[in-house]
Amino acid sequence: MSFSTVLSAAIQGLHVELVHVEADVSNGLPVFHMVGYLSSEVKEASERVRTAIRNSGIKLPAKKTVVNLAPATVRKRGASFDLPIALAVLASMGSFPGEQLEDTLVLGELGLDGSVKEVAGVLPVVMQAKEEGCRRCILPAQNVREGALVGGMEILGVEHLTQACQYLNGECRIEAVSGRMPDEAGKEPAECGLDYADIQGQEAVKRATEVAVAGGHNLLLVGPPGSGKTMMAKRVPTILPPPVLKESMEITKIYSVLGMVDKEHPLMTGRPFRSVHHTVTKAALIGGGSVPVPGEISLAHGGVLFLDELAEFCKPVLEVLRQPLEERQIRITRSRGNYVFPADFILVCAMNPCPCGNYPDFNRCTCTPPQIQQYLGKISQPFLDRIDICAEAPQIRYEALAQEKKQESSASIRARVCRARLVQQERYEGRGIWTNSMLGVNELREFCRLDEAEERLMRKAFSSLGLTARTYHKILKVARTIADLDGSDGIRESHLKEAVGYRMIDKKYWGR
Amino acid sequence: MMYEYWLASITAVSDLKKRWLREEYGTGKAVYYIEEIQLRGLEYLEDKDVMAVLRARKEKNIEKEWEELEKRNIRFVPYFSEQYPRRLLQTDPAPYALYVKGRLPREDCYSAAIVGARRCTPYGEEMALRYGEYLASNGVQIISGMARGIDGAGQRGALNGGGATYGVLGCGVDVCYPREHIGLYMDIQEKGGVVSEQVMGCPPLPMYFPLRNRIISGLSDVVLVMEARERSGSLITADLALEQGKDVYALPGLVTSQQSQGCHRLIRQGAGILISPEDLLLELGISEKESIQKSDKIEKTLENDENVVYSCLGFFPKGIGQLIDETGLGASALLQRLTALELKGCIREVSKNYYIKVR
Numbered sequence: 082m083s084f085s086t087v088l089s090a091a092i093q094g095l096h097v098e099l100v101h102v103e104a105d106v107s108n109g110l111p112v113f114h115m116v117g118y119l120s121s122e123v124k125e126a127s128e129r130v131r132t133a134i135r136n137s138g139i140k141l142p143a144k145k146t147v148v149n150l151a152p153a154t155v156r157k158r159g160a161s162f163d164l165p166i167a168l169a170v171l172a173s174m175g176s177f178p179g180e181q182l183e184d185t186l187v188l189g190e191l192g193l194d195g196s197v198k199e200v201a202g203v204l205p206v207v208m209q210a211k212e213e214g215c216r217r218c219i220l221p222a223q224n225v226r227e228g229a230l231v232g233g234m235e236i237l238g239v240e241h242l243t244q245a246c247q248y249l250n251g252e253c254r255i256e257a258v259s260g261r262m263p264d265e266a267g268k269e270p271a272e273c274g275l276d277y278a279d280i281q282g283q284e285a286v287k288r289a290t291e292v293a294v295a296g297g298h299n300l301l302l303v304g305p306p307g308s309g310k311t312m313m314a315k316r317v318p319t320i321l322p323p324p325v326l327k328e329s330m331e332i333t334k335i336y337s338v339l340g341m342v343d344k345e346h347p348l349m350t351g352r353p354f355r356s357v358h359h360t361v362t363k364a365a366l367i368g369g370g371s372v373p374v375p376g377e378i379s380l381a382h383g384g385v386l387f388l389d390e391l392a393e394f395c396k397p398v399l400e401v402l403r404q405p406l407e408e409r410q411i412r413i414t415r416s417r418g419n420y421v422f423p424a425d426f427i428l429v430c431a432m433n434p435c436p437c438g439n440y441p442d443f444n445r446c447t448c449t450p451p452q453i454q455q456y457l458g459k460i461s462q463p464f465l466d467r468i469d470i471c472a473e474a475p476q477i478r479y480e481a482l483a484q485e486k487k488q489e490s491s492a493s494i495r496a497r498v499c500r501a502r503l504v505q506q507e508r509y510e511g512r513g514i515w516t517n518s519m520l521g522v523n524e525l526r527e528f529c530r531l532d533e534a535e536e537r538l539m540r541k542a543f544s545s546l547g548l549t550a551r552t553y554h555k556i557l558k559v560a561r562t563i564a565d566l567d568g569s570d571g572i573r574e575s576h577l578k579e580a581v582g583y584r585m586i587d588k589k590y591w592g593r
Numbered sequence: 594m595m596y597e598y599w600l601a602s603i604t605a606v607s608d609l610k611k612r613w614l615r616e617e618y619g620t621g622k623a624v625y626y627i628e629e630i631q632l633r634g635l636e637y638l639e640d641k642d643v644m645a646v647l648r649a650r651k652e653k654n655i656e657k658e659w660e661e662l663e664k665r666n667i668r669f670v671p672y673f674s675e676q677y678p679r680r681l682l683q684t685d686p687a688p689y690a691l692y693v694k695g696r697l698p699r700e701d702c703y704s705a706a707i708v709g710a711r712r713c714t715p716y717g718e719e720m721a722l723r724y725g726e727y728l729a730s731n732g733v734q735i736i737s738g739m740a741r742g743i744d745g746a747g748q749r750g751a752l753n754g755g756g757a758t759y760g761v762l763g764c765g766v767d768v769c770y771p772r773e774h775i776g777l778y779m780d781i782q783e784k785g786g787v788v789s790e791q792v793m794g795c796p797p798l799p800m801y802f803p804l805r806n807r808i809i810s811g812l813s814d815v816v817l818v819m820e821a822r823e824r825s826g827s828l829i830t831a832d833l834a835l836e837q838g839k840d841v842y843a844l845p846g847l848v849t850s851q852q853s854q855g856c857h858r859l860i861r862q863g864a865g866i867l868i869s870p871e872d873l874l875l876e877l878g879i880s881e882k883e884s885i886q887k888s889d890k891i892e893k894t895l896e897n898d899e900n901v902v903y904s905c906l907g908f909f910p911k912g913i914g915q916l917i918d919e920t921g922l923g924a925s926a927l928l929q930r931l932t933a934l935e936l937k938g939c940i941r942e943v944s945k946n947y948y949i950k951v952r
Binding site (some may be wrong): 092164282283284285287288289303434440441442443444449450451472473475476478512538541542545546563575577579582583587 | 655700711712714741742744771821849850851852909910912913914915917918924925927928930931933935936938943944945946947
């Protein structure tokens with residue numbers, strides 16, 4: 082037999098395209114030819130493959146070898162085609178029967194000695210392969226656990242090219258890691274060592290984050306340096322409801338494409354927390370590259386994106402967040418097509434109240450009113466409009482540090498959050514929304530109805546606090562969440578009053 | 594008058610020399626037409642002064658400038674004018690001429706200057722507002738510099754009180770500085786006036802501000818310093834006022850507050866102490882207009898649990914963390930009460946979750 086084909090896959094963004102690796106060995110000048118819209122790292126595979134085959138003790142005949150990666154319209158990148166190319170060539174040389182490779186997907190990078198090295202993006206590829214009717218995958222041994230996350234597949238891990246050949250020849254057996262649902266999923270998140278109980282005092286901020294998480298609201302923490310804003314933000318994922326299996330898989334998929342999954346425990350059972358430095362570029366934040374890879378906002382999908390020192394970020398960088406915050410996904414357009422990455426996260430921002438950080442402590446603050454105004458002016462109004470809750474993180478006082486009072490743990494806060502989330506899910510069933518933060522104007526009218534007393538309160542607040550239509554809606558949404566936390570059907574005065582306390586700082590009146 | 598304006602607008606020649614010139618020749622027009630030789634013969638004019646006058650004669654299109662002045666409703670009031678404020682004549686040196694948008698302070702009304710730091714605390718601001726409002730509602734004219742902080746607050750208070758207030762600027766009267774006070778600038782013109790000795794279109798340069806301060810103190814009968822640091826422009830105003838023989842009052846603050854150090858020093862030097870607006874009015878010998886309805890003690894109108902929070906607050910901002918410690922309330926309960934108090938107008942949020950008492 083001189084022709085054979087092996088199934089492999091190419092990843093574009095998060096989208097997986099199955100690729101047929103075809104090899105043909107025929108009489109002619111001894112050349113090794115590779116075609117099929119290959120990037121340079123795939124072209125280099127020819128050298129790796131030939132050397133790896135020779136070092137595995139197999140002699141390459143002096144024949145003309147042509148390798149084609151179909152479909153030719155899809156750009157192939159990465160080193161994961163090494164193993165499939167080698168197997169296709171060996172099959173067409175007759176080293177093992179080609180039928181052995183039917184319904185089998187192969188991924189893997191080769192070393193010159195024939196060893197098989199790990200690759201990125203295994204999970205989405207295996208998921209896609211299953212969908213298209215494959216029943217077996219040959220993967221690098223290190224990627225086996227990741228591949229096994231997809232149920233109902235026979236996952237084989239190989240360490241060396243020779244081992245793969247022997248297996249396909251029936252000379253040895255490889256213990257198949259049968260695809261099974263990992264039992265960790267959907268349970269309590271793995272202990273990450275962080276807990277709200279670590280934070281002494283700071284009741285107000287804790288409450289604000291609880292409300293924010295319960296309703297999926299974005300949060301801005303304002304406070305002087307060293308007031309524990311980062312500490313607080315890091316613990317936000319610990320009170321988020323644990324991800325269900327579907328969510329875990331979705332999150333893991335993104336990390337898999339970037340080669341960021343843990344080899345031993347590939348499934349992401351916790352929610353991600355991504356802290357971004359303020360020097361971040363647009364491309365790193367939303368995803369980029371000529372064939373885009375997911376950026377920080379997609380890595381934060383299902384979890385928390387934390388922007389510390391918000392006022393230090395470049396204005397244009399913050400502006401690109403506006404659309405994903407609204408749509409909960411990011412659409413990146415390149416000449417070769419559209420790429421959509423999920424980006425459903427809770428945004429937690431932190432900033433100082435003024436450049437020196439001490440406002441409104443007038444004995445320590447050295448900033449002039451115009452400086453403070455300018456500092457706040459760095460963040461655009463449309464961006465602030467997407468943040469529902471603003472809370473102050475106060476300077477930590479000695480009493481708070483010294484006291485040894487037992488603080489509430491993340492687990493018990495999470496229980497309340499889960500309850501509130503459940504209420505929301507049931508209420509918005511079938512509307513394509515699942516948290517209060519997603520309410521549109523029409524839904525607000527339907528679900529945030531106010532009684533007479535509440536109506537009066539809001540009218541008063543509207544005029545005396547100088548609210549705008551936008552802040553009014555935000556207060557309603559937050560009040561809805563507080564009511565849900567409270568287990569109340571309707572929004573009461575107390576809920577509204579608390580929500581008013583979380584409203585966004587008004588630039589006009591600040592630092593006057 | 595056009596020629597008088599021409600003479601006044603020669604900024605290169607000092608006010609005093611312009612005055613001598615005018616007094617020697619009688620009118621501005623006469624000065625305009627003096628021969629060059631004659632000018633050079635005047636011993637108090639240096640060469641550069643003569644050059645400035647000659648240049649002004651040649652280059653200035655005074656007709657156009659005069660028209661512009663009228664078009665913008667800017668009044669030109671030289672020192673010999675009937676309208677020139679009598680109080681100012683006693684200052685040394687009295688400005689050669691004033692440019693006015695709106696009115697000039699009335700001679701028959703008592704006038705008080707409210708001055709203080711631009712970077713002030715909510716306490717100082719609130720007090721300036723309160724003094725401005727109370728005094729203005731009792732017919733006292735409020736003079737100030739329309740600057741950020743205390744000045745602006747005092748004048749805003751006067752406007753709230755329905756009285757007259759006058760802003761003395763360190764730039765041309767057609768320039769609004771600071772720019773964010775444009776609303777105040779317009780309101781002051783309606784209820785009083787803006788005054789400056791600088792010519793039209795003059796930018797706000799630092800050197801003009803001490804000069805402006807002498808006009809502020811000159812136009813007023815009493816100077817109230819609300820908040821001043823140890824080295825503050827407001828202290829210059831106070832010193833000038835003392836030189837001009839005006840009374841100076843200072844508002845005490847916390848001894849630990851840097852913003853009040855200047856005030857405390859003034860008090861030690863013998864300035865009057867501001868205890869309450871009513872007290873001041875009494876001391877100035879002005880009778881209170883039909884006494885404004887004193888509202889009930891605010892504490893009585895509050896619900897019990899609101900009172901707990903209210904009593905913890907003062908004029909210096911307190912953060913929510915501290916309030917939790919002091920009241921022992923939970924975060925959500927505390928926020929509810931704070932919002933209720935805010936809606937009642939008893940407290941104000943000065944920065945995110947920092948509150949002060951306002952009533």
